[in-house]
Amino acid sequence: MRLLDWFEPHGRHDLPWQHPRSAYRVWLSEIMLQQTQVQTVIAYFERFTAALPDLPSLAAASHDEVMALWSGLGYYARARNLHAAAKLCMERHGGALPTDFDALLALPGIGRSTAGAILAQAHGLAFAILDGNVKRVLARWRGIDGWPAASAVERELWQFAESLLPNDRLPDYTQALMDLGATVCTRTRPACPRCPLRQDCVARREGRVEQLPTRKPAKILPRRECAMLLAFDESGRVLLQKRGGPGVWNGLWSLPEAPDAYSLAAFIQRHLRTRGAAHVLPAFEHVFSHYRLTITPHRHSAAQARLRVADNNGPELRWAAPAEWPDIGLPAPVRQLLQSQCAHQSTSSEETP
DNA sequence: AAGCCGGGGTG
DNA sequence: CACCCAGGCTT
Incomplete structure (x- = not known):
């Protein structure tokens, strides 16, 4: 597949959560990366995993220590949820993250996309993700109009994302999609000539690359x-x-x-x-x-x-x-x-x- | 569906 | 300044 062929030479292979790519480290990275850019996350991730290298150590840590490791990242509910979820995993799942989608979804702080990312990246299972980068890539590739947060548009994006899932190499595929969004199919000034999907990208064909994904509707002013x-x-x-x-x-x-x-x-x-x-x-x-x-x-x-x-x-x-x-x-x-x-x-x- | 969380980057 | 970013939770 084009994405995987592109990923080998052009994708990111040196992110700290890829080595080793354990479920715990993928999970932690996914939570840290919610609404926070890779550049910012890397240093926090390394500090956090140095102090708390696995799920049991996180579960055993004090609330203060977890919050101190999170300090500066913002969205502190993420840290509280992370800690609570680790404790729940000790109780419910024998000290590890579950490999069942619904069990993951039931943990605080883990939604559909994060659950999919953990299963695909850590376990190679065929689950889709749909974060900001992927929404942008898919909206442009297929030419999907409408604000991605609108429920009908989001449904369409999930459907498209799941229809694309390959049979193997799910970790690389998932990373490739995110990397493409982060490095080629960027929000502004996308590098379409370097894009492996340029041949059948609807937005490119119709000259709507800069228009998609549709921006959030401006607040109605009095x-x-x-x-x-x-x-x-x-x-x-x-x-x-x-x-x-x-x-x-x-x-x-x-x-x-x-x-x-x-x-x-x-x-x-x-x-x-x-x-x-x-x-x-x-x-x-x-x-x-x-x-x-x-x-x-x-x-x-x-x-x-x-x-x-x-x-x-x-x-x-x-x-x-x-x-x-x-x-x-x-x-x-x-x-x-x-x-x-x-x-x-x-x-x-x-x-x- | 909309508001909220939060710090940082960008046009 | 508005908008966006590897979202999810609450109302």
């Missing part, structure tokens, strides 16, 4: 709307308002803003003399980390300040000529809007109110 005033005076200056309050734009100069067109009209009436009605421009969206803001710009040309702009009680207002805009601290979407307006005004004829 939506907010506002109206912004683009008021220009006769000389082409725009009215700005200094933002106060707790918002993200506090302290920045921005366009006068109101929750809706009605409130904005009230603002205009209070602070400006304008000729004609507002010209409502197409709304656009700006995404913050915590919400989406839909901005509807309202443009007024030939506006004049009704009051002194430096009124003590009212909002802090000023007129700003286009030449000044680059030096004023403006929120990015406001700057963008002003620039598009500037370009628009210079290329189009006089607006009709």
Whole structure:
């Protein structure tokens, strides 16, 4: 098989848990490698196995010693589960990890993928694994769309993974699949020309390598709307308002803003003399980390300040000529809007109110 | 199905 | 900063 042929010269053969490849060491490595990269794990693995070389010694160790050996790896529930599982193996399985899939799955910290990895790597049994690397390889190879954590997609990936299992050399096959994901079929900039699966890789054929696996759907952000005033005076200056309050734009100069067109009209009436009605421009969206803001710009040309702009009680207002805009601290979407307006005004004829 | 655990790397 | 990484457990 192509994967095994690739593995001989290009796979990783020198990882510490491969020598010797005992069930205990495979198990420990699998737990350490959950959500943690190989580079990080190696030193911890060597320290841990030096102190606790086999399952009985782990079971006999104190909680404090186990946690100390784990310290720095994170996800400390993994260490607690590991220790508890070792003790359970002393009670239930004669001091060794079981070779039965369901018995493995019943141990704390061992899920479907880790159980499969232990059986395949330590015992050569035909069980599939499905970790992040393998999900990526399989999703690309077969062109599987959808977020891999979604249950339907995950089912499809497991099914594909199991359909691929060879009859022998399960330890090498399993390692080959992970190595391919880690070194060739990487998340960014995969080395497709070096991939043993490139001939029938669906993602490669369809040019979707970078798109697969489908990314986790972005969290749905709450939506907010506002109206912004683009008021220009006769000389082409725009009215700005200094933002106060707790918002993200506090302290920045921005366009006068109101929750809706009605409130904005009230603002205009209070602070400006304008000729004609507002010209409502197409709304656009700006995404913050915590919400989406839909901005509807309202443009007024030939506006004049009704009051002194430096009124003590009212909002802090000023007129700003286009030449000044680059030096004023403006929120990015406001700057963008002003620039598009500037370009628009210079290329189009006089607006009709 | 979504949140959580946690430290580290990456664009 | 968002997202991801040799996942699994809890709600």
